[in-house]
Amino acid sequence: MTNKEDNSQDFPGFETQLKSQASNLKDLVDSGNISEALQVISELNATRDQSLYQEVGRLTRTLHESIRNFHIDTARSADQEELSKIDDATDRLSYVVDMTNKAANKTLDLVEESMPIASEMKEEADILKGDWGKLRRREMKPEEFRQLYKRMDLFLDKLSNQSDKVYRNLSDILLAQDFQDLTGQVIKRVTGLVQEVEENLVSLVAMAGKVDQITGTVHEGLEQEQENSIERGEGPQMNAEERVDVVSSQDDVDDLLSSLGF
Amino acid sequence: MKILVVDDFSTMRRIIKNLLRDLGFTNADEADDGNTALPMLQTGKYDFLVTDWNMPGMTGIDLLRAVRADDSLKGLPVLMVTAEAKRDQIVAAAQAGVNGYVVKPFTAAVLKEKIDKIFERIDS
Numbered sequence: 097m098t099n100k101e102d103n104s105q106d107f108p109g110f111e112t113q114l115k116s117q118a119s120n121l122k123d124l125v126d127s128g129n130i131s132e133a134l135q136v137i138s139e140l141n142a143t144r145d146q147s148l149y150q151e152v153g154r155l156t157r158t159l160h161e162s163i164r165n166f167h168i169d170t171a172r173s174a175d176q177e178e179l180s181k182i183d184d185a186t187d188r189l190s191y192v193v194d195m196t197n198k199a200a201n202k203t204l205d206l207v208e209e210s211m212p213i214a215s216e217m218k219e220e221a222d223i224l225k226g227d228w229g230k231l232r233r234r235e236m237k238p239e240e241f242r243q244l245y246k247r248m249d250l251f252l253d254k255l256s257n258q259s260d261k262v263y264r265n266l267s268d269i270l271l272a273q274d275f276q277d278l279t280g281q282v283i284k285r286v287t288g289l290v291q292e293v294e295e296n297l298v299s300l301v302a303m304a305g306k307v308d309q310i311t312g313t314v315h316e317g318l319e320q321e322q323e324n325s326i327e328r329g330e331g332p333q334m335n336a337e338e339r340v341d342v343v344s345s346q347d348d349v350d351d352l353l354s355s356l357g358f
Numbered sequence: 359m360k361i362l363v364v365d366d367f368s369t370m371r372r373i374i375k376n377l378l379r380d381l382g383f384t385n386a387d388e389a390d391d392g393n394t395a396l397p398m399l400q401t402g403k404y405d406f407l408v409t410d411w412n413m414p415g416m417t418g419i420d421l422l423r424a425v426r427a428d429d430s431l432k433g434l435p436v437l438m439v440t441a442e443a444k445r446d447q448i449v450a451a452a453q454a455g456v457n458g459y460v461v462k463p464f465t466a467a468v469l470k471e472k473i474d475k476i477f478e479r480i481d482s
Contacts, residue, residue: 343445
């Protein structure tokens with residue numbers, strides 16, 4: 097932000113004037129010079145108005161600049177000046193959701209495809225192992241042996257093919273994790289933007305606070321969100337360990353529930 | 359045993375369905391929020407409900423309350439599987455009559471343990 101330094105200049109000017117004029121005003125009123133006293137009052141009013149206009153002006157300018165700072169590629173839609181980085185950030189985050197969604201589904205598809213292969217191979221191997229044991233214990237009749245011989249051949253063929261399949265699926269799963277890199281980059285950019293917005297908002301709030309101070313505006317009734325958030329939910333907790341009102345593990349949940357008689 | 363899995367993310371529904379299948383529960387349907395789930399439950403086809411908390415439309419906690427307020431459904435065992443981890447929320451779910459509460463991210467072992475516990479309690 098460029099206006100951090102000049103934020104505090106004019107307003108104290110108004111304060112000093114207010115102070116000096118106040119004693120002046122008192123002297124005038126004491127000496128009975130009412131018309132000049134009124135003159136001073138209207139001067140004070142004028143200064144106050146002027147500071148107010150200045151502050152509001154600065155606030156508006158900063159607001160405008162902040163909005164303009166968030167612009168991206170305005171050439172893409174020159175007529176639409178509201179097109180902002182925020183817009184872009186929303187697009188980017190949707191992209192993250194898309195990417196993670198695709199990766200998760202792809203992984204799930206491949207896992208769902210591989211699991212039956214693995215269990216089928218295991219089943220057949222178990223059966224062959226039984227027969228093999230029979231052979232080793234020399235309990236196998238020649239006819240059975242001929243069958244085993246054929247089945248073993250088929251099984252080894254199949255095993256080779258299916259292992260290939262599972263291996264390919266695993267390496268596709270591996271590749272599907274590339275979303276982490278891409279989404280990570282996008283999220284980092286958006287985090288940067290959010291930080292920028294936050295800083296700008298903080299200085300806007302500071303400026304608006306000044307306007308409030310000059311006009312004597314008092315705000316009320318801004319704190320009623322609490323109850324709602326419990327009902328709607330907040331999503332995953334990032335720093336569960338550092339918060340007392342949040343459980344940090346399944347064990348904590350179990351402890352809490354058992355303390356409630358579960 | 360027919361199970362209804364309610365979560366707004368399709369991947370989470372798939373993961374839960376896969377885990378349930380590994381645990382031997384092969385018959386599971388899906389719904390993406392309470393508003394879709396409740397009419398399905400009211401058909402009386404389901405024996406067990408697994409639900410997320412935070413969903414657009416009707417949330418899991420509201421679904422749980424609606425289930426407990428419905429005479430034909432109030433005995434339905436409900437397992438909450440959610441990222442919501444505030445103590446107040448867990449207490450609220452317990453008060454609303456949840457049968458188990460699993461916080462995400464969770465493991466197959468935890469899911470199995472909670473489900474086993476719920477059915478143990480119902481059978482006894």
